[in-house]
Amino acid sequence: MKACHATLVVTLSLLAGAWAQDPGKKEIGQVRTELIFGTSGSLAALGRVTPLGDTEQSQLRKVAKLAEFKTFVSLGSVKQSILAGYKSWASPIKNSEAIMVTFQPQARVVDKKLRLDIEYWQKKKMALRWDRVFEVGKSVYLIGPEWRDGNLIIKVELVELKDK
Numbered sequence: 001m002k003a004c005h006a007t008l009v010v011t012l013s014l015l016a017g018a019w020a021q022d023p024g025k026k027e028i029g030q031v032r033t034e035l036i037f038g039t040s041g042s043l044a045a046l047g048r049v050t051p052l053g054d055t056e057q058s059q060l061r062k063v064a065k066l067a068e069f070k071t072f073v074s075l076g077s078v079k080q081s082i083l084a085g086y087k088s089w090a091s092p093i094k095n096s097e098a099i100m101v102t103f104q105p106q107a108r109v110v111d112k113k114l115r116l117d118i119e120y121w122q123k124k125k126m127a128l129r130w131d132r133v134f135e136v137g138k139s140v141y142l143i144g145p146e147w148r149d150g151n152l153i154i155k156v157e158l159v160e161l162k163d164k
Helices: 002-020 054-061
Strands: 027-039 071-083 088-090 099-110 113-122 125-135 139-147 150-161
Touching (some): 027 088, 027 113
Antiparallel strands (some): 088 099, 139 150
């Protein structure tokens, strides 16, 4: 019985050590995710929001689907690590799981570019998915679903990509 117990302890120790050294847990970079809301309606029901700058608002109005909106505001932003082999979860609205964004690396395109799978989750259900190439320092706007009297936009920026 003691031999069986010792074998179990050794096996579990080896598994724990392998998990701790899992190469999929290696941080390969960081991404900033911001949730933006475009509307022509009232913002009173949203509480505290941050208006986007004039330049960014005019860029968003150039997109045909967003041209009708008078106001664009930030609902929240978060910076998150990218793990080499796992899906990472981001909650752009602080302390809320109502709207979540996941990202998982697929391939490094060149030194400062990375292909990511991005998923938009609303109320614990995946609603949208994108497969895009992101470049360090450049923001990509992903048009999300219609919401309330407007539209959600997910702004993703690859902040950092570590060397191989």
